[in-house]
Amino acid sequence: MCIGTTYHWFKSGAFNWSTIILAVVLMTIIELSITAGYHRLFAHRTYNAAWPVRLFFLIFGAAGLQGAAIQWALDHRDHHNYVDDNDRDPYSINKGFFWAHMGWLYFKQNEQLKEMEKAGDLTDDPLVVAQYHCWVPLGFFVGYILPGIIALSWGDFFGGIFIAGFLRSLVNHHATFLINSLTHCVGKQTYSDSHSARDNWFTAFLTFGEGYHNYHHEFPSDYRNGVRAWDWDPSKWVIRALSYVGLTTGLKKINEEIILRKRIQMKEKLMRKKLNKVNFDFSKYATSLDELKAKFETAFRSLSNLRQEYKDLNKKSYKPGFVGLEVKVLKDKIAEARKEFKLAAREWNGMRREILAFAKA
Numbered sequence: 172m173c174i175g176t177t178y179h180w181f182k183s184g185a186f187n188w189s190t191i192i193l194a195v196v197l198m199t200i201i202e203l204s205i206t207a208g209y210h211r212l213f214a215h216r217t218y219n220a221a222w223p224v225r226l227f228f229l230i231f232g233a234a235g236l237q238g239a240a241i242q243w244a245l246d247h248r249d250h251h252n253y254v255d256d257n258d259r260d261p262y263s264i265n266k267g268f269f270w271a272h273m274g275w276l277y278f279k280q281n282e283q284l285k286e287m288e289k290a291g292d293l294t295d296d297p298l299v300v301a302q303y304h305c306w307v308p309l310g311f312f313v314g315y316i317l318p319g320i321i322a323l324s325w326g327d328f329f330g331g332i333f334i335a336g337f338l339r340s341l342v343n344h345h346a347t348f349l350i351n352s353l354t355h356c357v358g359k360q361t362y363s364d365s366h367s368a369r370d371n372w373f374t375a376f377l378t379f380g381e382g383y384h385n386y387h388h389e390f391p392s393d394y395r396n397g398v399r400a401w402d403w404d405p406s407k408w409v410i411r412a413l414s415y416v417g418l419t420t421g422l423k424k425i426n427e428e429i430i431l432r433k434r435i436q437m438k439e440k441l442m443r444k445k446l447n448k449v450n451f452d453f454s455k456y457a458t459s460l461d462e463l464k465a466k467f468e469t470a471f472r473s474l475s476n477l478r479q480e481y482k483d484l485n486k487k488s489y490k491p492g493f494v495g496l497e498v499k500v501l502k503d504k505i506a507e508a509r510k511e512f513k514l515a516a517r518e519w520n521g522m523r524r525e526i527l528a529f530a531k532a
């Protein structure tokens with residue numbers, strides 16, 4: 172229906188750039204409300220948001236027509252807790268691409284009362300509870316009627332409803348659904364291969380950063396999904412930008428050494444697989460590589476210990492002058508330990524590359 176109506180809209184001469192811009196703006200706002208709002212705020216609690224931000228995400232998240240924030244968050248928490256389990260992961264990829272993409276929605280049981288009982292932290296927020304009771308009319312109004320009313324101001328009411336409403340909705344839905352389907356079968360397992368989630372730049376581009384799904388499944392409490400500065404993750408940029416004006420607080424981040432250690436563990440696993448594949452005798456390099464790995468692990472431990480000391484120090488109540496000095500000394504030690512850690516990681520990685528190049532793996 173959407174495609175046919177769009178074709179007719181183009182052919183009949185009703186095409187209007189203002190309607191296209193409206194559709195793109197609405198698509199962006201709704202997608203961000205799902206990614207930064209439904210997902211990273213309500214489902215994972217990766218940061219706190221002031222009520223105007225929560226209200227905004229709840230209104231435009233409803234327009235995404237993917238359910239109330241409570242339902243969405245609970246399904247998603249099950250997905251993380253029981254990933255790839257056919258009985259308990261609501262969109263398990265092991266039940267097929269179509270099931271993970273959208274099939275699960277059609278067979279979903281209506282368990283509203285049970286959901287409210289399980290909701291816990293979510294029901295503490297009156298805005299979230301209010302949205303639960305009115306998300307259907309709210310979603311239809313904001314997602315379909317409102318664009319029609321706005322587009323009426325340039326005489327394109329039906330364009331507003333069909334292009335900025337239905338067609339936009341089709342794109343929004345499938346972009347989000349790709350996270351449950353495509354990013355659970357295509358892409359890199361950068362941090363872990365203990366689950367099916369993968370890092371996929373294409374879906375990251377379509378979904379404002381959600382495609383870095385291997386990272387996200389490993390570290391769901393991090394407000395970032397694209398963890399490197401250059402990773403395409405507009406959702407993290409929006410959350411961080413709002414923190415500069417005090418609208419978001421408590422942004423959770425995983426320490427860099429924990430992330431890098433996971434990366435290195437996966438690189439090592441992959442290297443061994445590649446060397447096995449080309450039947451390369453690895454034994455004469457194993458000792459040197461193990462020594463570098465041990466150096467890396469020692470650097471990891473001393474950095475982690477120093478960070479813990481710093482945390483503990485902040486909890487204690489020292490006299491201000493003394494705390495100031497001790498904090499400075501600890502900060503210098505942490506900076507030094509970070510350098511050591513990064514150097515150890517580079518050395519290990521350099522040797523891994525050399526071995527792979529030599530083995531032509």
Ligand SMILES: [Zn+2]
Pocket residue numbers: 250350351355368384388
């Ligand atoms: Zn997933």
Ligand SMILES: [Zn+2]
Pocket residue numbers: 210214215247251387391
């Ligand atoms: Zn998640």
